Amino acid sequence: MKLATYKDGSRDGQLVVVSRDLSTAHYATGIASKLQQVMDDWNFLSPQLQDLYDQLNAGKARHPFPFDPQQCMAPLPRAYQWADGSAYINHVELVRKARNAEVPATFYTDPLMYQGGSDDFIGPCDDVVVPSEAMGIDFEAEIAVVTGDVKMGATPEQALDGIRLVMLVNDVSLRNLIPAELAKGFGFFQSKPATAFSPVAVTLDELGDAWDHGRLHLTLQSTWNGRKVGMCDAGPEMTFHFGQLIAHVAKTRNVRAGSIVGSGTVSNKGVEQNGRTEWPKGYSCIAEKRCIETIQDGKPSTEFMQYGDTIRIEMKGKDGQSIFGAIDQAIAAPAA
Incomplete structure (x- = not known):
């Protein structure tokens, strides 16, 4: 449903x-x-x-x-918990490679995760209001699940049984605030403003065989200012499935019903073409595009979002029909 x-x-x-x-x-x-x-x-x-x-x-x-999606709030307008992972290790590899840094071995066995603000989600068609364009405004196209109660110490297999609903995410990031925050050693805070979710959340049976052991094997589409920039496969390259992500949250605490766990930016590996690495499936956030440019050309050339820019995030089923409806937002300045 x-x-x-x-x-x-x-x-x-x-x-x-x-x-x-x-x-x-x-x-x-x-x-x-x-x-x-x-x-x-x-x-x-x-x-x-x-x-x-x-x-x-x-x-x-x-x-x-x-x-009418315009009338929608986030499916859960506020939640007891919003924990966002980084399940696509290719995204981490690109970021690290762009600055000539190695990926720590533990990143392949233990997922990255941060705890975001869950008291003020925004609707799928609401403006993304940001205090300043200079903050480095970025979209992040992701998938998330909503859980029932999951006991502390649950295994990944047990955690899979706790998934109730699936939805899409625009995990807005303010990239120019991130370095100073991470340098403090306490993680993201001001650099992660209000998160948006798809108009509808769906039960697993709606996904059919596209849902396979905690991974959603469909294409996540990102359209920036009317131009399709990402057609990323969400399933095959998800290093940690949702059962593993939920089990990570539940390692030292109970996870309560209504908790939201995100996949992190959906990301696909590049392919070698004529001696050069290309990314034909595009990107699910601008930061990744800038990393690709740095790897290819030595420096980034794509700017972050400006006021008036639009972002549309959607996923269609094998029948070509939208499953979750579309996140369709504009970037806006605060009201005077």
């Missing part, structure tokens, strides 16, 4: 069930008003939502209405 949260003037919005083709929706009133309620009582509430979803797809729901 597919679930979304509509804006209603409150912090947590109103839960709606969305049809498979994303054309219609129906309020979940009478079952649950907020998605967090469903996460807290999944075994009881999700079958009821599934019944409503089936009725909606069959054209038998009582009060359907046209689905």
Whole structure:
């Protein structure tokens, strides 16, 4: 099934069930008003939502209405936890190679992860408001899962059973703030502003055989200012699958229902063409493009985003239809 949260003037919005083709929706009133309620009582509430979803797809729901992504908040407008990994080691390798640094051996056995702000997510069509263009504004196209309760010490296989929903992410980064923050030794903070998520979150059955053991084998599309810059395969080169990422979070603590765990920037390796490495599948963040340019040409030439720029992040199924709806945002200055 597919679930979304509509804006209603409150912090947590109103839960709606969305049809498979994303054309219609129906309020979940009478079952649950907020998605967090469903996460807290999944075994009881999700079958009821599934019944409503089936009725909606069959054209038998009582009060359907046209689905409008512009009215969506993030599926979980705020969450108990947002932990973002770096599951695509190629992304790390590119960053390191661009500055002539080796990748530590532990990076291949133990995932990188940071804990982001989860109190103020933004909707898929909301502006990305940044205080200054000089901060180095970047998009990051990713995948994320929403968990149920996962016990401390869970194995990766056990953690896979805790996945409830999947969605897309724009993990906005302010690249020019990152070096000074990392130099302090405490990780990202001001360099990671509010994160955006896709209009809908979907259950695993909606992904069919594209979901395989914690990896989503589909193409993640990134379109910057109307130009497609990334067509990256999300599955094969994911070094750590979502079960491993969740188990990493759960090593020393319980993971509670409604926690969101991200994949990090989806990234694919380059290929050798005529003695030169090329990246035909593009990139899922500008920082990676700049690393590629540095490796190829000795210096970066692509600038970061400016006010008025747009970014669209989407994933389509094997039938060519959008699965999650699109993150479709513009970069904006703060209101006067």
